[in-house]
Amino acid sequence: MPYYVYILRCKDGSYYTGHAKNVKRRVKQHIKGQGARYTRMHETEKIVYVEEFNSRSEAMKREREIKALSHNKKQRLASLYDKTSAQ
Numbered sequence: 001m002p003y004y005v006y007i008l009r010c011k012d013g014s015y016y017t018g019h020a021k022n023v024k025r026r027v028k029q030h031i032k033g034q035g036a037r038y039t040r041m042h043e044t045e046k047i048v049y050v051e052e053f054n055s056r057s058e059a060m061k062r063e064r065e066i067k068a069l070s071h072n073k074k075q076r077l078a079s080l081y082d083k084t085s086a087q
């Protein structure tokens with residue numbers, strides 16, 4: 001079963017990065033306040049990026065890479081994803 005890395009944009013303009021088997025279910029948890037502490041303090045606006053991996057370890061590695069990016073680089077990643085998912 002695949003794992004996914006996702007980026008959420010919060011209502012204050014910040015980004016949250018996580019990984020999950022079921023992104024839709026996990027995002028619902030974040031919205032309900034049942035996700036990470038960060039998203040309880042920074043209300044989730046929408047999902048802006050998703051990437052699929054074959055294993056949890058690959059997804060976790062990519063999650064760490066994305067978390068190390070600057071805000072502007074996360075913004076660019078989200079905008080590139082938005083362009084490719086619109087096609």
